[in-house]
Amino acid sequence: MNSQIPIYPEPYWRDPNPFPEFPNLKEDLKTDVVVVGAGIAGITTAYLLAKEGKNIILVDAGRVGNGTTGHTTAKITAQHDVIYDELIQHFGTAEAESYYLANMSAKKFIENTIHQLAIDCDFKQEDAYLYTIDDANKAKLETEAKAYQTLGIKGSYMDKLPLELGEKAGLVMPSQARFHPLRYLQKLLDEFVSLGGKVFENTTVVDIEEGHHPTVITRENLKITCQDVVLCTHFPCYDKGAFFARLHADRSYVLAIKPEKVYPGGMYLSIDSPATRSLREVTINGEQHVLVGGQSHKTGKGVCTMQHYEVLEQFARDTFGIKAYLYRWSAQDLITLDKVPYIGRMTEKHRNIYIATGFRKWGMSHSTISALLITDLIMERPNPYEKLYTPSRFQADPSLRNAVVQNLDVAGTLLAGKVGLTFKEPKDLAKDEGAVVMVDGQRCGGYRDSDGDLHIVDSTCTHMGCEVEWNHGDRTWDCPCHGSRFSTDGEVIEGPAERPLGKVALEVEQR
Numbered sequence: 001m002n003s004q005i006p007i008y009p010e011p012y013w014r015d016p017n018p019f020p021e022f023p024n025l026k027e028d029l030k031t032d033v034v035v036v037g038a039g040i041a042g043i044t045t046a047y048l049l050a051k052e053g054k055n056i057i058l059v060d061a062g063r064v065g066n067g068t069t070g071h072t073t074a075k076i077t078a079q080h081d082v083i084y085d086e087l088i089q090h091f092g093t094a095e096a097e098s099y100y101l102a103n104m105s106a107k108k109f110i111e112n113t114i115h116q117l118a119i120d121c122d123f124k125q126e127d128a129y130l131y132t133i134d135d136a137n138k139a140k141l142e143t144e145a146k147a148y149q150t151l152g153i154k155g156s157y158m159d160k161l162p163l164e165l166g167e168k169a170g171l172v173m174p175s176q177a178r179f180h181p182l183r184y185l186q187k188l189l190d191e192f193v194s195l196g197g198k199v200f201e202n203t204t205v206v207d208i209e210e211g212h213h214p215t216v217i218t219r220e221n222l223k224i225t226c227q228d229v230v231l232c233t234h235f236p237c238y239d240k241g242a243f244f245a246r247l248h249a250d251r252s253y254v255l256a257i258k259p260e261k262v263y264p265g266g267m268y269l270s271i272d273s274p275a276t277r278s279l280r281e282v283t284i285n286g287e288q289h290v291l292v293g294g295q296s297h298k299t300g301k302g303v304c305t306m307q308h309y310e311v312l313e314q315f316a317r318d319t320f321g322i323k324a325y326l327y328r329w330s331a332q333d334l335i336t337l338d339k340v341p342y343i344g345r346m347t348e349k350h351r352n353i354y355i356a357t358g359f360r361k362w363g364m365s366h367s368t369i370s371a372l373l374i375t376d377l378i379m380e381r382p383n384p385y386e387k388l389y390t391p392s393r394f395q396a397d398p399s400l401r402n403a404v405v406q407n408l409d410v411a412g413t414l415l416a417g418k419v420g421l422t423f424k425e426p427k428d429l430a431k432d433e434g435a436v437v438m439v440d441g442q443r444c445g446g447y448r449d450s451d452g453d454l455h456i457v458d459s460t461c462t463h464m465g466c467e468v469e470w471n472h473g474d475r476t477w478d479c480p481c482h483g484s485r486f487s488t489d490g491e492v493i494e495g496p497a498e499r500p501l502g503k504v505a506l507e508v509e510q511r
């Protein structure tokens, strides 16, 4: 068994990749609905609409299930950190209750679907716990416990957790769940295809011609004309709602380890910032393992990303002891100004273009809410959660404060531009080292691979011109503004950027 943190990132869920390959789009087509983005939100939406008798085309810029869904910890829960007191303050009691009910109904939908389709996906009901190891944060949990009471949420404040974590206090929400997300989606995708749905991979949508019959346009200038478009692309790949100013990206890290001590079950999340910790059990090869997550930070801002894994490793070692490491991976989450996702019609004016984004770290339930809600909108049925999640809402508070902070941050990154401070020469890069480098007076991104070959890219993000930063944990270039990510050769791994980073040629003496 491996006793070191794995060198290269790979999520357990994709080992092996459970999905068949699908072709890329090769001709213009017509359909009822185009769903863009084949993660849990896109696949569930496509499946539900196909069940309604709609003709659906599902497209993805990469491979099915390889985005955020493939990098989750796959907790299905309505316990989203401390959120309910904040929701009551900013949205009112009725909307805060709606938020809880929406998430619990998503959990119920997943559970029912697993039973109906007999899906073997390691689904297990578990209690969810928030906790703090800091006396100063006990009051936050007490306030959240009161919000639970106000909203009729089952759960209670506690002094002691089932797992010893050095806790000063905890808050349980019983009967939540966890599963293997890609095994679940594999069956939904099979059902979708058997209902006549079409899937195209490696098909990047770059534009939409709006109208009564909108047309989705791909990078190869192929067109799919339809009645409705649903964008489940994490960051919307077509932005007419100023989402670039209303979302920011966070990264966090996960280690899959085999513990020395027996893990007692339960899903745990610390509320202590910045030392967030997330725990859940997972069965790998019939044996108990633990997913240890945390170390969230804004994308492209932070220390060398490998250090985050090392901090989690130390935490796991102190908590359970480690017999072996199996996997490591990182996740990127998008967060809205008021922490509630944007789900529904993109704007009041765009009646047949829908988006689902900003799930924070709670993509399993919020993706499912998106699929149920958008299906109802397309089928012209009422949905009780339409108002809460509408993307065109404007909550002045706390949006305003957060917007100012986030936008200052983005503005700072834009202004920093090419006048960064710290530059190496490309020839100084060691094997498997990446860094911002100076080439002919220009700020560039450089990476020397393990064969010694250099890969130099223009470090200006092709979305809106921020400067990308090196992520050594994943060997990627990450943009701090809206979370685009690029390979060492500049290819887009994750949008909103659609075009690769420019390649930079080097003279022999610069290598």
Ligand code: FES
Residues within 6 Å of the ligand: 461, 462, 463, 464, 465, 466, 479, 480, 481, 482, 483, 484, 495, 496, 497
């Ligand atoms: Fe928007 Fe890079 S993702 S500028």
